[in-house]
Amino acid sequence: SQQGEEDPQALSIQEGENATMNCSYKTSINNLQWYRQNSGRGLVHLILIRSNEREKHSGRLRVTLDTSKKSSSLLITASRAADTASYFCATSFDSWGKLQFGAGTQVVVTP
Amino acid sequence: DTGVSQNPRHKITKRGQNVTFRCDPISEHNRLYWYRQTLGQGPEFLTYFQNEAQLEKSRLLSDRFSAERPKGSFSTLEIQRTEQGDSAMYLCASSLVGGPEAFFGQGTRLTVV
Numbered sequence: 001s002q003q004g005e006e007d008p009q010a011l012s013i014q015e016g017e018n019a020t021m022n023c024s025y026k027t028s029i030n031n032l033q034w035y036r037q038n039s040g041r042g043l044v045h046l047i048l049i050r051s052n053e054r055e056k057h058s059g060r061l062r063v064t065l066d067t068s069k070k071s072s073s074l075l076i077t078a079s080r081a082a083d084t085a086s087y088f089c090a091t092s093f094d095s096w097g098k099l100q101f102g103a104g105t106q107v108v109v110t111p
Numbered sequence: 112d113t114g115v116s117q118n119p120r121h122k123i124t125k126r127g128q129n130v131t132f133r134c135d136p137i138s139e140h141n142r143l144y145w146y147r148q149t150l151g152q153g154p155e156f157l158t159y160f161q162n163e164a165q166l167e168k169s170r171l172l173s174d175r176f177s178a179e180r181p182k183g184s185f186s187t188l189e190i191q192r193t194e195q196g197d198s199a200m201y202l203c204a205s206s207l208v209g210g211p212e213a214f215f216g217q218g219t220r221l222t223v224v
Contacts, residue, residue: 040220042216042217045213092211101155104152
């Protein structure tokens with residue numbers, strides 16, 4: 001079974017707009033990570049937020065974490081066509097690198 | 112290329128045949144993970160190694176699946192007597208002990224016909 005659930009399942013936006021996706025999880029975590037996957041390819045690590053952190057930024061990415069609600073959000077600002085991909089949240093609770101993934105959000109950015 | 116390398120990228124096999132996949136992790140990484148991903152889903156953890164020791168196996172890893180990492184470097188994942196339900200993308204990842212970030216390979220897409 002998968003630990004996380006992303007919302008929405010799919011998102012279609014135009015270049016320049018912001019994209020926001022959410023992730024909810026079920027059990028206590030050590031950290032939460034976001035990955036990107038282009039169609040049929042491997043996963044690329046985007047950003048990690050630890051359980052004692054509330055917000056992190058990396059370039060055009062902003063991640064928040066609310067451990068009381070067991071949820072996280074990923075914001076991509078000023079989206080580009082190259083941001084078209086599936087985005088997954090993944091949680092880790094005891095073993096560094098052993099991850100439990102959600103089902104992902106498919107993002108399509110049209111020029 | 113110093114990333115995680117997986118071979119082959121694609122494999123088509125007939126039901127009942129055995130298949131073996133290879134993963135070469137980033138050279139200084141001592142942890143290696145196998146995940147399986149089916150269409151429309153996120154990756155699911157299968158097993159992981161620290162150096163040559165296999166430390167954890169998921170219930171998803173039936174008796175037909177075996178993974179090895181004989182010298183603590185590359186790893187192989189073998190599936191015996193393949194079934195159509197084994198069709199999936201098999202992903203390998205590596206990380207440093209204590210390093211939270213896992214680096215993924217491009218995956219091996221298995222199709223069982």
